[in-house]
Amino acid sequence: MDLVNHLEGRLLFAVPKKGRLQQATLDLLAGSDVQFRRETRLDIALVKNLPIALIFLPAADIPTFVGEGRVDIGITGRDQVAEHDATLPNGEVSGVEEILDLGFGGCKLQVQVPQKGDITEAKQLIGRNVVTSFTALSDAFFRKLEGAAAGEKLQTKIKYVGGSVEAACALGVADGIVDLVESGETMKAAGLKAIDTVVESTAVLVKSRGSKNELLDLIAARIRGVITAQRFVLCQYNIPRSELAVAAKITPGKRAPTITALEEENWVAISSMVEKKRIATVMDELIKVGATDILVLNIANSRTD
Numbered sequence: 001m002d003l004v005n006h007l008e009g010r011l012l013f014a015v016p017k018k019g020r021l022q023q024a025t026l027d028l029l030a031g032s033d034v035q036f037r038r039e040t041r042l043d044i045a046l047v048k049n050l051p052i053a054l055i056f057l058p059a060a061d062i063p064t065f066v067g068e069g070r071v072d073i074g075i076t077g078r079d080q081v082a083e084h085d086a087t088l089p090n091g092e093v094s095g096v097e098e099i100l101d102l103g104f105g106g107c108k109l110q111v112q113v114p115q116k117g118d119i120t121e122a123k124q125l126i127g128r129n130v131v132t133s134f135t136a137l138s139d140a141f142f143r144k145l146e147g148a149a150a151g152e153k154l155q156t157k158i159k160y161v162g163g164s165v166e167a168a169c170a171l172g173v174a175d176g177i178v179d180l181v182e183s184g185e186t187m188k189a190a191g192l193k194a195i196d197t198v199v200e201s202t203a204v205l206v207k208s209r210g211s212k213n214e215l216l217d218l219i220a221a222r223i224r225g226v227i228t229a230q231r232f233v234l235c236q237y238n239i240p241r242s243e244l245a246v247a248a249k250i251t252p253g254k255r256a257p258t259i260t261a262l263e264e265e266n267w268v269a270i271s272s273m274v275e276k277k278r279i280a281t282v283m284d285e286l287i288k289v290g291a292t293d294i295l296v297l298n299i300a301n302s303r304t305d
């Protein structure tokens with residue numbers, strides 16, 4: 001089938017075609033009941049149960065397609081959006097609008113130098129060679145450090161490489177690099193250390209500025225529901241009615257805890273959404289105030305405000 005001629009009337013949704021954000025994005029689409037089959041080597045997939053076409057693109061190119069209104073909505077890193085925005089002429093408003101922080105793909109774009117060298121501060125790189133895949137953000141970062149005006153030639157020499165940026169120092173191409181760091185393993189393995197941070201990033205859902213569409217709102221609501229479900233658990237427990245106020249403070253829920261009377265007099269059951277990362281501490285606190293039968297349940301999906 002000639003997919004390109006079947007895009008008419010469909011919402012175009014850009015997703016990373018490979019790399020660090022791809023699997024979490026595909027999981028998010030599955031959780032949102034976006035059903036599709038991607039033919040081998042094809043970068044377009046028609047969604048079976050919604051008038052949407054998925055366009056598989058490199059994460060770095062997604063802000064350009066969304067910003068120019070060629071696709072309606074996309075998932076990429078905030079770092080990629082920032083890099084795209086940094087290429088815009090002074091004063092031009094970005095065509096990319098963030099709808100939602102998706103919480104995964106957390107990393108930092110950092111200035112890195114050899115562990116063994118004498119450089120300890122980013123300003124010592126002024127006038128030297130810096131290698132990166134993020135040339136626009138690096139330009140803006142060193143422009144600020146140098147106090148250079150827009151358009152003025154930079155003293156720092158910023159060179160683009162497409163990948164394996166960490167090799168640049170060891171190969172003598174760079175005195176420092178600007179690249180992404182998550183665990184820090186790649187940086188350490190290359191004998192580098194971070195001396196400054198250019199931007200912090202997570203994956204984001206973005207749309208073309210100003211675009212309004214019911215389907216876009218529906219898909220954003222579904223994705224928001226899956227993200228919330230992943231972030232929260234449902235905590236249920238029993239507690240003496242006398243401790244209700246203090247328990248409600250420990251588990252206030254998203255709006256308010258659900259309280260149900262128990263058959264046993266003076267006891268109530270509470271059910272409340274709690275952030276996954278806080279649940280162990282919350283359970284410790286509940287035990288201290290006399291809660292019993294504490295159960296923690298995963299949430300498969302959600303729609304909350």
Ligand SMILES: Nc1ncnc2c1ncn2[C@@H]1O[C@H](COP(=O)(O)OP(=O)(O)OP(=O)(O)O)[C@@H](O)[C@H]1O
Nearest residue numbers: 018019020021058059077105106107162163180182
């Ligand atoms: N180590 C990491 N941990 C978490 N997120 C990351 C990490 N590295 C990159 N990312 C995020 O994933 C996005 C895509 O990076 P990734 O390296 O996977 O891209 P790619 O499309 O495979 O490109 P490349 O071919 O340049 O590697 C980044 O812009 C960033 O937002």
Ligand SMILES: O=P(O)(O)OC[C@H]1O[C@H](OP(=O)(O)OP(=O)(O)O)[C@H](O)[C@@H]1O
Nearest residue numbers: 020163164180181182183184185186187
């Ligand atoms: O701090 P860490 O957890 O080690 O992650 C950082 C590495 O991850 C990314 O590269 P990726 O492995 O995606 O491959 P790439 O170099 O081809 O972009 C990034 O460019 C770093 O090299």
